[in-house]
Amino acid sequence: SYSNMGIVFWTFSLLALPLTHSAKILTVCLIGEWGLLKTIPLMTKIFTVIVRVSNNFNDFLNFMEHLSFQCDKLLGDKEMITFLQRENYNIIILDAFNPCSFILAHKLGVSYIAFYPGTLNGPLSIALPSPVSYIPVFGSQLSHHMDLWGRAKNLFFSLLEIVWLKFKEVAERHLESGPPPGGLNELHQGAELWAFNTDFSLEFPQPLMPYTVLVGGLLNKPAKPLEQDMELWISSFGEAGFIIVTLGSMISSVSVAPLLVELVAGFSMIPQGVLWRYDSHRWPSHVDRPINVRLVDWLPINDLLGHKKARVFITHGGQNSLLQAVYHAVPVLGIPLFGDQFDNVVRAETKGLGLSINPTHITRELLNTTIQTLIQDTGYADGK
Numbered sequence: 001s002y003s004n005m006g007i008v009f010w011t012f013s014l015l016a017l018p019l020t021h022s023a024k025i026l027t028v029c030l031i032g033e034w035g036l037l038k039t040i041p042l043m044t045k046i047f048t049v050i051v052r053v054s055n056n057f058n059d060f061l062n063f064m065e066h067l068s069f070q071c072d073k074l075l076g077d078k079e080m081i082t083f084l085q086r087e088n089y090n091i092i093i094l095d096a097f098n099p100c101s102f103i104l105a106h107k108l109g110v111s112y113i114a115f116y117p118g119t120l121n122g123p124l125s126i127a128l129p130s131p132v133s134y135i136p137v138f139g140s141q142l143s144h145h146m147d148l149w150g151r152a153k154n155l156f157f158s159l160l161e162i163v164w165l166k167f168k169e170v171a172e173r174h175l176e177s178g179p180p181p182g183g184l185n186e187l188h189q190g191a192e193l194w195a196f197n198t199d200f201s202l203e204f205p206q207p208l209m210p211y212t213v214l215v216g217g218l219l220n221k222p223a224k225p226l227e228q229d230m231e232l233w234i235s236s237f238g239e240a241g242f243i244i245v246t247l248g249s250m251i252s253s254v255s256v257a258p259l260l261v262e263l264v265a266g267f268s269m270i271p272q273g274v275l276w277r278y279d280s281h282r283w284p285s286h287v288d289r290p291i292n293v294r295l296v297d298w299l300p301i302n303d304l305l306g307h308k309k310a311r312v313f314i315t316h317g318g319q320n321s322l323l324q325a326v327y328h329a330v331p332v333l334g335i336p337l338f339g340d341q342f343d344n345v346v347r348a349e350t351k352g353l354g355l356s357i358n359p360t361h362i363t364r365e366l367l368n369t370t371i372q373t374l375i376q377d378t379g380y381a382d383g384k
């Protein structure tokens with residue numbers, strides 16, 4: 001562990017066809033510790049003054065700052081780097097979210113395949129042509145239909161690609177050849193292949209390149225029957241059916257305490273059963289739980305979304321959740337809390353998959369009426 005950086009390396013040999021030789025592959029996934037988000041003294045504070053666009057964008061910059069700090073520690077570990085160099089990998093598969101993965105691959109001098117966990121308009125340039133005239137920039141919360149104001153906003157957001165500034169210093173310190181002159185762009189373009197965890201059911205029009213593949217929906221599969229206990233609980237709500245709620249770990253740019261109160265009050269107004277993934281030990285003691293709400297530590301999301309009584313899926317808008325909702329044609333109510341989720345729910349809404357509520361605007365009445373709209377208007381399940 002490098003100051004709380006989760007580091008995951010896997011090495012495996014893959015038999016390449018024809019079976020003349022095997023390849024030694026290193027997969028790199030560098031995971032940041034979100035808990036440190038607010039505690040680092042930041043150069044990005046300077047930008048905050050200039051930018052002041054949104055809390056959310058600022059949090060993202062803070063997080064990147066933190067990743068660059070961890071990157072410095074990782075690349076400075078001579079023992080680890082020497083070990084990786086001696087292994088003589090044939091290829092690296094890396095998680096493209098963290099710029100550090102690219103610097104590491106560059107340092108090891110091994111060819112790499114980039115896997116990007118989110119949508120095509122990632123927070124960093126992602127080796128795709130992205131004209132600002134019609135492709136919304138990360139964090140802009142715009143759709144592809146932009147009016148003059150929208151385009152001005154998009155142009156402004158496109159100027160905020162300042163993330164590399166921080167990683168540049170790290171690259172300077174740890175790459176013998178110095179940082180690549182083309183910055184992160186050059187590192188991105190050096191990938192042999194780009195795989196994106198997305199699908200055009202969730203994307204706006206966007207040019208792709210011959211080295212791009214879209215692999216979104218890998219987790220989707222037909223639903224299996226539920227456990228009997230769960231099935232009984234669902235049938236107790238009759239034709240009203242049930243809704244599924246997962247809001248991740250509720251890492252948020254907004255304060256979640258009032259949000260929780262409104263959610264609970266809103267759920268008590270609806271006839272549907274509410275299946276909520278929430279650690280019941282962490283449930284605030286001052287909040288009463290309505291009888292139609294059931295808290296569970298873990299949910300078989302795929303099987304639940306595929307259930308014929310599933311009416312609405314309330315999600316923070318993680319990419320995998322949205323892909324699952326698309327697959328099972330369950331209307332989405334997006335309540336974005338952090339990072340790319342804000343842009344993701346704009347997409348889901350524009351694509352007719354559902355509606356969204358800004359967590360700071362949520363009220364019990366709005367929650368009730370939005371859920372009822374999603375259930376009654378069959379267009380949402382058809383993706384309009």
Ligand SMILES: *[C@@H]1O[C@H](CO)[C@@H](O)[C@H](O)[C@H]1NC(C)=O
Pocket residue numbers: 269368369372
């Ligand atoms: C919830 O919303 C529905 C549809 O808008 C409305 O008919 C119903 O009265 C609301 N329920 C409550 C308890 O306000």
